Amino acid sequence: MARVLDQPRYKCALGAMNTVQSIEGAIPILHSGPGCAGKLSGFAGSSGKFSPNLFPCTSVSEREVVFGGMDKLRDTIDNALKVMDAGLFVVLTGCTSELIGDDVGEVVSEFRDAPKPVVYSSTPGFKGNNYEGHGWVLKSIFEQYLPAKSAAPEKRKGLVNVFAGPPQTDPYWHGNLRELETLISALGLTPNTIFGYGRGISALDRVPEAEFNVLVSPWVGLDALTFISKRYDTPLLHYPVLPVGAFESTKFLKAVGEFAGVSDAKVKAVTDEYEREYYYFIERYADMFLEMRIISKRFAVIGDAQYALALTKFLVNDLGMFPTPAYITDRTPEQYQPLIREEFKKLNYGIEADVDFLTDGYEIHERVKKEDFGGFPLIIGGSWDKALSNELHGNYVNLINPIIEKLIINSSIAGYSGGLKMLEEIYTAGLSRLIL
Amino acid sequence: MKINLNSSAVPTRENRLGSVTGYVGDLHNLIEQSGCGSLRNSERCFSQSSTCLSGCAVGLLSSIRDVAVVWHAPAGCHSFTNVLGDQLAKNINATFDTKVVGTDLSEDDTVFGALESARSLVCKAYNQYRPKAIFVASSCVTGVIGEDIDSIVADLSAELGIPVVSVHCEGFKSRIWASGFDIADHAVLQTIVKPPKEKRRVVNFKNFFESERAQITELFARLDVTPQFLYSNSTVEELSHLSESLCTVCICGTLGTYLGNGLEELYGVPYVRTINPMGMAGFEAWLREIGKYVDREEEVEKIIAEDRAKYLPEIMKIKEEIQGHSAVIGMGPGYTYEVARVCQELGIDVVWAAAWHLDHQYDNGKIPPALEYLNETSPNNMGISVADQQNFEIVNILHEYKPDLYFSRHPGSTVWAIKQGITAVFVADEYMIFGYKGTLNFARTVRDSLRNRSFEKNLAARVKLPYTDWWYRQKNNAMFVN
Numbered sequence: 001m002a003r004v005l006d007q008p009r010y011k012c013a014l015g016a017m018n019t020v021q022s023i024e025g026a027i028p029i030l031h032s033g034p035g036c037a038g039k040l041s042g043f044a045g046s047s048g049k050f051s052p053n054l055f056p057c058t059s060v061s062e063r064e065v066v067f068g069g070m071d072k073l074r075d076t077i078d079n080a081l082k083v084m085d086a087g088l089f090v091v092l093t094g095c096t097s098e099l100i101g102d103d104v105g106e107v108v109s110e111f112r113d114a115p116k117p118v119v120y121s122s123t124p125g126f127k128g129n130n131y132e133g134h135g136w137v138l139k140s141i142f143e144q145y146l147p148a149k150s151a152a153p154e155k156r157k158g159l160v161n162v163f164a165g166p167p168q169t170d171p172y173w174h175g176n177l178r179e180l181e182t183l184i185s186a187l188g189l190t191p192n193t194i195f196g197y198g199r200g201i202s203a204l205d206r207v208p209e210a211e212f213n214v215l216v217s218p219w220v221g222l223d224a225l226t227f228i229s230k231r232y233d234t235p236l237l238h239y240p241v242l243p244v245g246a247f248e249s250t251k252f253l254k255a256v257g258e259f260a261g262v263s264d265a266k267v268k269a270v271t272d273e274y275e276r277e278y279y280y281f282i283e284r285y286a287d288m289f290l291e292m293r294i295i296s297k298r299f300a301v302i303g304d305a306q307y308a309l310a311l312t313k314f315l316v317n318d319l320g321m322f323p324t325p326a327y328i329t330d331r332t333p334e335q336y337q338p339l340i341r342e343e344f345k346k347l348n349y350g351i352e353a354d355v356d357f358l359t360d361g362y363e364i365h366e367r368v369k370k371e372d373f374g375g376f377p378l379i380i381g382g383s384w385d386k387a388l389s390n391e392l393h394g395n396y397v398n399l400i401n402p403i404i405e406k407l408i409i410n411s412s413i414a415g416y417s418g419g420l421k422m423l424e425e426i427y428t429a430g431l432s433r434l435i436l
Numbered sequence: 437m438k439i440n441l442n443s444s445a446v447p448t449r450e451n452r453l454g455s456v457t458g459y460v461g462d463l464h465n466l467i468e469q470s471g472c473g474s475l476r477n478s479e480r481c482f483s484q485s486s487t488c489l490s491g492c493a494v495g496l497l498s499s500i501r502d503v504a505v506v507w508h509a510p511a512g513c514h515s516f517t518n519v520l521g522d523q524l525a526k527n528i529n530a531t532f533d534t535k536v537v538g539t540d541l542s543e544d545d546t547v548f549g550a551l552e553s554a555r556s557l558v559c560k561a562y563n564q565y566r567p568k569a570i571f572v573a574s575s576c577v578t579g580v581i582g583e584d585i586d587s588i589v590a591d592l593s594a595e596l597g598i599p600v601v602s603v604h605c606e607g608f609k610s611r612i613w614a615s616g617f618d619i620a621d622h623a624v625l626q627t628i629v630k631p632p633k634e635k636r637r638v639v640n641f642k643n644f645f646e647s648e649r650a651q652i653t654e655l656f657a658r659l660d661v662t663p664q665f666l667y668s669n670s671t672v673e674e675l676s677h678l679s680e681s682l683c684t685v686c687i688c689g690t691l692g693t694y695l696g697n698g699l700e701e702l703y704g705v706p707y708v709r710t711i712n713p714m715g716m717a718g719f720e721a722w723l724r725e726i727g728k729y730v731d732r733e734e735e736v737e738k739i740i741a742e743d744r745a746k747y748l749p750e751i752m753k754i755k756e757e758i759q760g761h762s763a764v765i766g767m768g769p770g771y772t773y774e775v776a777r778v779c780q781e782l783g784i785d786v787v788w789a790a791a792w793h794l795d796h797q798y799d800n801g802k803i804p805p806a807l808e809y810l811n812e813t814s815p816n817n818m819g820i821s822v823a824d825q826q827n828f829e830i831v832n833i834l835h836e837y838k839p840d841l842y843f844s845r846h847p848g849s850t851v852w853a854i855k856q857g858i859t860a861v862f863v864a865d866e867y868m869i870f871g872y873k874g875t876l877n878f879a880r881t882v883r884d885s886l887r888n889r890s891f892e893k894n895l896a897a898r899v900k901l902p903y904t905d906w907w908y909r910q911k912n913n914a915m916f917v918n
Contacts, residue, residue, distance in 0.1 A: 005514075039513065057485035084902060
């Protein structure tokens with residue numbers, strides 16, 4: 001069936017250049033057209049040490065389309081090693097270089113003895129989107145950069161690799177990852193994450209030392225995590241729900257504790273304290289949640305699988321709201337769809353939410369408009385959904401890509417504190433309807 | 437130039453104008469080489485990512501208020517969320533109905549082709565959104581696999597009763613993204629613009645974001661003409677009358693050459709080719725030329741006299757504070773030489789001017805007026821490069837010259853000067869230096885930026901630069917292939 005992308009909520013696989021960029025010290029080299037990076041770069045937060053307009057790029061032109069681009073790639077890598085002050089170079093292919101059949105593996109293998117490691121990943125836009133691309137790039141880095149099992153360092157007691165939403169694709173990636181670290185640390189474990197401030201290549205080097213891996217994500221990155229789990233004999237906890245709010249955070253801590261062999265008593269002590277603090281605030285603000293008359297009980301969520309699921313769980317299981325069908329827009333591969341559908345059925349009181357996997361924004365909006373929300377709905381989605389919410393006199397919260405009207409630096413919606421942050425977001429949306 | 441409306445494709449700037457993306461030298465040398473036709477492009481053996489021409493082509497077309505673009509491309513090509521049209525339409529109390537949708541090409545599509553997807557998406561877009569025209573844009577993928585979009589547009593046009601136009605914007609076609617402007621203009625000239633029925637007191641005004649729409653409308657009202665802004669906020673119906681206007685002007689030579697020359701060649705609508713209305717000399721030369729075409733030369737002199745009286749004293753006061761500072765400029769060629777001239781009007785010493793590409797001639801076969809003017813009036817023979825948005829070359833130049841100021845114009849290019857401790861001013865809006873009023877605002881911004889350097893000082897002290905020390909020791913053109 002012909003595909004339709006109306007109101008794009010994902011980019012292409014080459015968008016996983018953001019995954020490389022989010023590992024401090026690593027830089028992508030793009031074997032792509034000159035403008036791919038510009039289009040795939042996020043609006044905000046992309047000028048780190050390297051930014052997309054600095055990424056070495058072969059800028060594939062008509063000449064390479066005709067004669068092949070391997071020489072150009074060789075020159076570009078060779079000079080990138082001289083010009084760019086990076087510790088890891090990751091070559092990523094775009095559509096054109098793949099279609100003309102350049103053997104990128106061959107060129108990259110010539111740099112085996114280069115002063116800095118050079119690896120590659122196949123990421124043409126026609127092969128998949130940036131959610132899939134994230135997993136491919138991660139797997140390529142694990143496979144080509146990290147040592148074989150025989151050369152891997154000793155395991156370190158209590159060390160846990162933690163992976164969650166894809167950097168920069170997930171607008172709260174940095175904050176959420178830090179919050180997950182905090183939660184896991186509270187159990188007496190030592191989290192190891194490779195993305196964001198102060199982690200980088202040295203954290204990547206520690207990946208083989210972990211005692212086990214935790215992937216907090218419905219499907220993104222699962223292949224890559226399965227790969228390292230097998231290579232280093234490291235058990236994998238695949239936890240599909242990003243925990244938001246007390247109810248889900250406690251569930252998450254219990255699952256991690258059980259998996260890591262942390263005693264029930266220890267887990268309970270940790271979750272009890274978190275919950276006491278959380279409910280101190282809930283108690284103080286409960287009358288607003290119960291009595292604000294302009295947010296109906298029913299909500300709609302439009303976004304990628306991670307956010308659609310996490311927010312549905314929070315709104316139903318924590319706040320006692322009621323779901324309408326969730327629209328999942330990340331083109332979740334078919335093999336993962338049943339697992340996600342199942343998760344949407346595991347809500348309190350036997351409540352179940354329907355799920356539609358759709359990329360046609362027009363169609364999504366038409367369906368949401370037909371929903372009976374019994375009042376002014378809460379609409380959680382991307383910037384495309386603001387107009388929809390206005391039409392429904394809804395309360396609109398922009399938490400999912402695209403986010404073009406809000407600045408997110410390092411805040412988080414994960415964990416107990418993330419639940420409170422969500423409440424701030426939702427009720428601010430209600431309160432900001434005031435005409436002043 | 438000979439515009440061929442029978443072909444849906446436009447020759448690239450490299451092929452059509454001999455434009456280049458790699459050159460290092462100086463102003464006098466550049467003019468000399470341009471004049472005698474000896475200017476040769478230098479290729480690079482290392483490059484950084486820059487900009488895709490398809491963004492320029494589709495960006496312009498999708499700023500029209502009542503069309504649809506069907507982008508026959510993988511998701512990444514149109515993954516940006518362009519909502520500018522909505523914002524601009526609000527300013528004139530209009531609705532913005534244009535949509536950009538895509539075929540989200542898959543691996544199977546690259547094997548079996550996907551023309552049917554494109555065809556059905558055109559129909560779907562028509563049924564859902566009722567656009568007044570539909571542009572079918574290509575991509576690198578459709579170019580390489582040989583999708584013949586021309587073969588579907590004629591039928592669809594007849595079937596739907598609106599213009600359905602192919603837009604050949606494969607990114608690999610040209611290093612010069614401004615080729616995308618020409619591609620958009622060609623699509624409009626080919627299918628939207630109709631032959632004139634009557635002359636109207638309208639001036640075609642090509643610009644980007646029309647932030648001075650109100651000021652210009654007022655200004656033109658004094659000349660008894662109405663500006664027709666392009667393409668933001670325009671409609672298909674308005675565009676169909678472009679051939680009836682008194683003349684065409686453009687805020688940026690790079691942006692306007694194809695449409696301006698095209699309307700002149702096809703329909704005899706004169707294209708105003710002066711230095712642009714930036715700074716004082718630019719504004720005066722531009723307005724005087726328009727005055728001739730609309731037959732209001734006396735009124736133009738009045739306006740100029742009023743503006744001089746109103747703004748010149750304050751401009752001169754600020755000039756005293758900022759003159760003598762040195763600057764490097766890195767922008768598209770439509771702005772580099774214009775901003776260099778304005779800097780010189782304000783007494784700023786431009787030591788290096790980098791343009792991202794160079795059209796050493798426009799579509800009338802003549803050198804861009806701003807470059808010629810700069811060559812004639814510049815007090816010094818400044819360093820010039822054509823740097824293709826290559827950041828590593830710019831930071832190298834900044835490292836060598838250590839100017840007081842860097843003037844940038846493209847998103848993501850400002851911070852790199854700041855990181856090297858150099859004050860940077862982002863000349864983003866095309867009207868930032870428009871006329872006397874804009875010149876005054878610009879001078880103030882420069883003064884304030886020079887006065888408070890806290891942000892750059894704080895940041896520069898704490899970051900590690902992205903380039904190796906080795907690179908900073910090389911010449912900025914070290915990666916040119918001779």
